[in-house]
Amino acid sequence: MTYFRATDPFPLESADHTKLHEFYTRLAAGRLATTRCAGCRRLAWPPRAFCGECGADRFDWVDLSGEGTVHAFTVQETGLPAGFQGPRVFAIVKIDGLRVFSILVDADPAKVAIGSAVRLSPLRVADDPGGSARWLPAFRLA
Amino acid sequence: MRKVALVGAGVSRFGVRKASYRDLIWEAGKACFDSVPAVKPKDVEGLVVGSVMPERTAFQSHISSLAAEALGIRPSALSARTEHMCASGTVGIRYAYAFIAAGLADLVMVLGVEKLNQPAGEEAILNMGTGVDREWEASFGLTAPPCFALAAQRHMAQYGTTEEQLARIGVKNHTHASKNPNAHFQKGATLAQVLGSRMISSPLRLFMCSPITDGAAAVLIASEDRARSLTDKPVWIRGTAQALDGFQLTSLHEDYAHWPALARAAQSAYRMAGVTARDVNVAEVHDCFAIAELIAYEELGFCGKGEGGPFAAQGRSDYGGDVVVNPRGGLIGCGHPLGATGVAQAAEVYAQLRGEAGARQAPDAAIGLTHNNSGMGEHVVMIYGRDAG
Numbered sequence: 001m002t003y004f005r006a007t008d009p010f011p012l013e014s015a016d017h018t019k020l021h022e023f024y025t026r027l028a029a030g031r032l033a034t035t036r037c038a039g040c041r042r043l044a045w046p047p048r049a050f051c052g053e054c055g056a057d058r059f060d061w062v063d064l065s066g067e068g069t070v071h072a073f074t075v076q077e078t079g080l081p082a083g084f085q086g087p088r089v090f091a092i093v094k095i096d097g098l099r100v101f102s103i104l105v106d107a108d109p110a111k112v113a114i115g116s117a118v119r120l121s122p123l124r125v126a127d128d129p130g131g132s133a134r135w136l137p138a139f140r141l142a
Numbered sequence: 143m144r145k146v147a148l149v150g151a152g153v154s155r156f157g158v159r160k161a162s163y164r165d166l167i168w169e170a171g172k173a174c175f176d177s178v179p180a181v182k183p184k185d186v187e188g189l190v191v192g193s194v195m196p197e198r199t200a201f202q203s204h205i206s207s208l209a210a211e212a213l214g215i216r217p218s219a220l221s222a223r224t225e226h227m228c229a230s231g232t233v234g235i236r237y238a239y240a241f242i243a244a245g246l247a248d249l250v251m252v253l254g255v256e257k258l259n260q261p262a263g264e265e266a267i268l269n270m271g272t273g274v275d276r277e278w279e280a281s282f283g284l285t286a287p288p289c290f291a292l293a294a295q296r297h298m299a300q301y302g303t304t305e306e307q308l309a310r311i312g313v314k315n316h317t318h319a320s321k322n323p324n325a326h327f328q329k330g331a332t333l334a335q336v337l338g339s340r341m342i343s344s345p346l347r348l349f350m351c352s353p354i355t356d357g358a359a360a361v362l363i364a365s366e367d368r369a370r371s372l373t374d375k376p377v378w379i380r381g382t383a384q385a386l387d388g389f390q391l392t393s394l395h396e397d398y399a400h401w402p403a404l405a406r407a408a409q410s411a412y413r414m415a416g417v418t419a420r421d422v423n424v425a426e427v428h429d430c431f432a433i434a435e436l437i438a439y440e441e442l443g444f445c446g447k448g449e450g451g452p453f454a455a456q457g458r459s460d461y462g463g464d465v466v467v468n469p470r471g472g473l474i475g476c477g478h479p480l481g482a483t484g485v486a487q488a489a490e491v492y493a494q495l496r497g498e499a500g501a502r503q504a505p506d507a508a509i510g511l512t513h514n515n516s517g518m519g520e521h522v523v524m525i526y527g528r529d530a531g
Contacts, residue, residue, distance in 0.1 A: 009268075011277040045392060046278045072398060074291035076283075076343040081271050082264035084283030090343075092292065092391065099392040103282045109344075114299070125281075136281055 009083060010125050013134050019049040022061050027135045032066045032120045034098070035059040045098040066120035067142065068095030075109040093118055093139055105138045117142035143243040145530055147369040147376030149362050150178035151489035156357035156477045157326045163200040163257040164212055170253060170358035170482070171213040178362060180372050181249070183213050186362070188220030188250035190237050192230035192481035198269045199257050209253055219247035224481075227273040227516035228430065230254065231359070231484025232524060238363045239379050248365045254485035255358035266354045273516070275390050286430060286517075287343040287351060289391060293518055294345050294433035297399035300448070303436065305345055307451035309336040311432040312349040314460055315468050319475025321501040326355045326477030350432035355477025359486035366530070377495045377510075381415030381525035383407040387518075394519040404441035404513070404521040412443075415525035417509055419443030422465050422525075424494045424504040425511040426487035429472040435459075438513055439467070442523070466504035469494065484514035488524070495528045 011017075013024035026033040035047040039056030050057050073091040080086050089104040089112055104112060105121055123138035152173025154166050161169070175181060191209045196202045205223045210216070220241050224234040231254035238250040260266045271280040274289070297303045316331035331349050339348035369376040385407040388394050395402055412418055419442055427442070429435035436450035444465055445453040453459060459467035470476055470490040473483060491510035493499040499507075510526040 007268075009271070009276075009283075010281045046390070071396075072292045072296060074288045074295060074343050076288050076291070077341045079267060079285070079287060079342050080283050081268040081280075081285060082262075083268070088283060088288075090282070090284060090288040090292075099396065101279055101282075101284075101391045138282075 008129070009081070010134050010136070012128055014128065014130070014132050020047050023047050024135060026061070026063070027122050027137055028133065030120070030122060032064045032095070032137055033061050034064060036062045043098065045100055064096045064098070068093040068100070068118055068139070070112060070114055070116040070118060071099060072114065073104070073112055091118070091139065100137070102137055102139050105140050107141050111141060144245060145366040145378060146239050146242045147364055147366065147378045148488065148492045148526070149364045149369050149372045149376055150174050150181065151361045151492040152177050153324050153359040153486050153489050154357050155324050156355050156479060158259045159356040161356065163196060163202065163255065164208070166255050166257060166356060166358035167209050167212050167253065170255065170360040174251065174360035174362060178372055181362060183215050186215045186249055186251050187218050188238065188241060188247045189215050189217050190220065190222050190224060190234040190250065190252045192224045192234040192252065192254040192485060193256060194225055194227055194230050194480040195256070195269055195272060198272065199260065209255070215251065220250055228428070228478065228480050229484060229514040229516040229520065229522050230481040232487070232512060232514035232522040233384070233484070235361070235363070235484065235488055235524065236382050236384065236522065239382055242363060242365050248368045250363050251360055252363060252485055253358065253360040254482035256479035256481045257356050258354045258479060259356050278390060287346055289518060290431040290433050291343040291346050292391070293398040293437060294431070296397060297433060297437065298345065300397070300399055301451065303451035305337065306333070307455045308345065308350055308432040308436065309333055310454045311429065311435050312336040312474055315429060315472040315474040316349065318469055318502065319471025322470050322476065325471045325475050326353055327471070327475050346431050346433065350474070352430045352473035352478035355479045357477060357479035357482045357486070359482045359489050361485055361488050361492065375496045377492045378527045378530045379524065380417070380527040380531050381411035381413070383410035383414065384522045385410070386520045389517065389519065398518065399437060401437055401441050401518055401521070403519055404438065404515070407521045407523040408442045411523040411525045415527065416531060417525060421509045422511045423507040423509050424466045424469060424491065425513065426470065426490050427467055427472070427513040428515045429468055429474050430478055432474065434515070435467065435472065442511070442513065461504065469499065469502040469504055484512065484522070487512040487514060491526050495526060
């Protein structure tokens with residue numbers, strides 16, 4: 001046995017594990033979605049099952065455009081956690097007026113700039129312990 | 143509220159330590175008790191322990207009781223652990239302050255401890271990912287360096303801040319650490335070394351970053367009457383404040399070089415202490431990365447917004463300047479054993495305001511400040527005074 005057992009770094013995305021499972025279902029189909037509060041109609045990012053503004057716990061799912069621009073970014077070369085490799089482009093993406101934290105996959109760091117156009121590129125990561133596929137909302141240069 | 147003061151302080155050696163979690167508690171506790179011989183463990187009524195991730199690094203919970211037993215403390219008024227990521231130590235000091243000010247205790251130890259280094263280095267970095275949001279941030283491999291790199295990129299674009307100005311902070315803090323026998327790094331650093339060190343997350347290079355460090359620190363905090371009976375030179379807690387902008391990166395101010403929560407915490411603490419930024423002689427600020435110290439100059443009011451780069455380059459945050467910042471070497475030079483950092487900052491200000499900091503002494507230090515943060519949007523500021531105020 002190895003000395004340490006890394007904890008699972010990815011969220012449990014299925015309906016058995018999270019109220020936000022619809023986000024991941026849509027993501028697997030190539031759609032970026034978030035929640036709109038059924039009480040005060042506030043659009044949230046990331047999606048949430050309780051509204052910190054009005055206190056409601058009812059919400060509707062809304063598809064976002066999937067296309068945005070780079071608001072800020074950095075390239076991490078070294079010092080990444082176990083299981084992750086550099087160089088890795090972390091970015092804040094502006095999309096439909098929201099700020100979304102993500103990574104840019106398959107991006108040449110020299111070609112990334114503030115204002116670069118990006119589009120959703122769902123990233124499949126390790127299956128969950130039950131064998132279900134899992135996805136993260138990653139982006140790539142458009 | 144009653145007046146409250148530090149009456150003792152001690153720090154373990156910081157570094158990649160051949161020591162267990164409990165060894166570090168023993169070292170800091172011993173150093174703290176040695177600093178005030180009139181206090182024995184049985185005299186201490188309360189213990190607060192700042193520690194972030196012993197569940198991961200030592201497979202251990204139930205921390206305050208473990209530490210109390212290790213040190214022979216039998217809490218009768220307060221026993222608690224504080225976890226607030228990198229600010230856990232100072233958050234613990236605030237708990238002790240509040241209990242004593244309210245009359246619920248007269249003598250409390252606050253101890254911070256972390257054993258971050260593991261046999262496998264990549265595990266230590268993996269563990270640091272517990273400090274950001276697992277579902278929306280850490281799942282992408284995010285840890286602290288890219289967060290602060292975003293702030294640095296923005297500051298450079300908006301204010302013309304240069305890599306060399308950031309590097310000056312690395313040089314200063316490594317140089318200060320060379321005069322601190324407890325610091326992780328002892329060799330100092332030149333500008334060429336800092337600028338030539340490897341890139342971690344653009345534009346932050348290795349010598350502009352705090353390392354993964356093991357260590358512990360402890361302070362003893364007392365009510366006014368108890369303080370005066372224990373020492374001729376108590377160091378008074380004059381102001382304390384905490385403010386938060388948000389937890390996730392996307393909840394913070396859209397301009398990542400602008401940290402309004404730090405400005406709010408500073409103004410609250412100054413107001414409570416009856417001082418201004420100009421009165422601060424010595425400051426221990428949270429330089430987890432060089433950009434954090436640079437932005438702290440601005441938000442704490444040591445210089446105007448956007449002027450942090452020149453402020454560093456002109457030596458205004460060093461001996462002979464406006465305010466001596468991070469005389470012990472900061473997080474960059476001493477290392478950053480999370481829960482221990484805020485307590486070690488307080489221990490340095492304790493030594494400085496008593497005139498006992500030796501080669502690191504800031505001249506005639508009467509007002510000291512500590513700034514401890516957990517991410518870019520959560521800040522704690524303490525003001526200490528040589529006089530009770």
